[in-house]
Amino acid sequence: EAVGKDVTRFKPGDQVFGFTGFGVSAYAEYKCMPETASLAIRPANTTYEESAAAVDGATTALFFLRDQAHLQRGQRVLIVGASGSIGTYAVQLAKHFGAHVTGVCSTGNLDLVTSLGADRVIDYTKEDFADGNETYDVVFDTVGKSAFSHCKGSLTDTGCYVPTVGLKNVLLKRWTAMTGGKRVVSGMSIDKRDALVFIRNLIESNQLRIVIDRRYPLEQIAGDCPKAC
Numbered sequence: 001e002a003v004g005k006d007v008t009r010f011k012p013g014d015q016v017f018g019f020t021g022f023g024v025s026a027y028a029e030y031k032c033m034p035e036t037a038s039l040a041i042r043p044a045n046t047t048y049e050e051s052a053a054a055v056d057g058a059t060t061a062l063f064f065l066r067d068q069a070h071l072q073r074g075q076r077v078l079i080v081g082a083s084g085s086i087g088t089y090a091v092q093l094a095k096h097f098g099a100h101v102t103g104v105c106s107t108g109n110l111d112l113v114t115s116l117g118a119d120r121v122i123d124y125t126k127e128d129f130a131d132g133n134e135t136y137d138v139v140f141d142t143v144g145k146s147a148f149s150h151c152k153g154s155l156t157d158t159g160c161y162v163p164t165v166g167l168k169n170v171l172l173k174r175w176t177a178m179t180g181g182k183r184v185v186s187g188m189s190i191d192k193r194d195a196l197v198f199i200r201n202l203i204e205s206n207q208l209r210i211v212i213d214r215r216y217p218l219e220q221i222a223g224d225c226p227k228a229c
Contacts, residue, residue, distance in 0.1 A: 007035045017042035017051035017200075019059065019192045027221050038192035043203040050210045055192075057085035058199045058208065060164065061093050061142070063189035069138045069162050073098030078129060078136040078154065081143030082118060083109035086164065088211040090140055091116040096207060102136070104129055116209065130154050138162060148184050160185045 003010055010016065018039035020031060033039060038059075042051040065071045077094045081087040082103030094101045095117040103118040106125055113121045122129050130150055137159045139151045144165040151161050162185045189195070202208035 001030065004035070009035050010039070015042050015048075016040060017048075017055055018196060019055055021190075027218065036193075038190075038196065040193060040196035040200060043200045045204055045206075046210065049212065049215065053085075053212050054089075054199060054203060054208075054210050055196070057087075058089040058093075059192045059195040060189060061086050061090035062195050062198060063187070063192075064140060064162050064164065064185075065090060065093055065097065065138070067189075068185045068187050069140070069160055071097050071099055071138055074100075075137035076100045076102070076135070076156075077138040077140060078102045078104065078134075079118075080104045080129075080139070080141040080146055082113045082116075082121070084142055086142035088112075088116055089208070090142060091118050092208055094140075096202065099138075102129070102134070112211070116211075135159065152182055155182045157181055159183075162186070 002012055016039045018033075018037060020033065021038070042048070043054070046054070065077070069077075071077060071094060077099045079087050079090045079094065079101065082091050083105040087103070087105070091101055091103055091113060101118045102120040102122060103113040103116075104122045104124050105113050107123050110121050110123060130153060132154070134154065135156045136154055137156050139146075139154060139159070140162045141151070142164055144163060146163075148161045148163075155161060158181065160183050199208065203210065
C-alpha cells in the first residue's frame with residue numbers, strides 16, 4: 001500500500017507474504033512493519049490464502065530440518081505430527097533434501113501424509129514408533145507430544161531429537177552437546193526472510209504443496225480481538 005521514503009526492498013503494489021513476529025494483531029486490514037521484517041514477495045502461482053498458509057509451518061520446518069538438524073541426503077528422519085501445519089511441510093522438505101521419511105499421524109491422515117511423499121507412515125493410534133526396531137538420524141517432533149527419553153532408543157548413535165517446544169529441551173540441548181552421541185537440537189527462528197524466499201522458489205517450481213485444512217471468514221477468528229485490530 002505504501003512504503004517509507006528510505007525503503008528500497010519493496011514498493012507500493014508489491015504482493016507480499018510473511019511473519020509478523022510473536023506479537024498479536026495480524027488479523028488486520030493493514031499492518032505496518034519495518035523493511036527488515038520477515039517479508040518477501042509471495043509466490044506468483046498462489047492465492048493470498050495459500051501464501052498465508054505457506055509461511056509459519058513451512059519456514060519452521062525448514063529451520064529445524066536444514067538449519068538445526070542439518071539433514072543430509074540418505075539420512076532417515078521420523079516426523080511426529082506429520083499431518084500438522086509444520087509436519088506437512090517437514091515431510092516434503094525432508095524428501096526434497098533426499099532423506100528417507102517416516103511420518104507419524106492418526107488413522108484419518110495416513111493417505112494425506114503418504115501423498116506428501118512419506119516413504120512410510122505409522123498410525124500412532126495403533127503403534128508406538130519407539131517400540132519398533134527402526135532407528136533414525138533425526139526424530140522431529142513438530143507437536144511436542146514426545147520426549148527425548150522416549151525417542152532416544154529410536155535414534156542412531158549420532159542421531160538428534162528435534163523438538164519445536166519446551167524449556168526442558170533447551171537444557172537437554174546443552175547437556176547432550178557436552179556428553180556427545182545422541183543429542184537434542186533446539187532453537188528459535190525469528191528472521192525468516194531467507195526462508196521465505198527459499199519456500200517461495202519451491203512453491204513456484206511446484207516442488208512444495210500447500211495444505212489447507214479449513215477456511216474461516218474473519219468474523220469467526222477465535223479469541224477476543226479488540227475492535228481496533
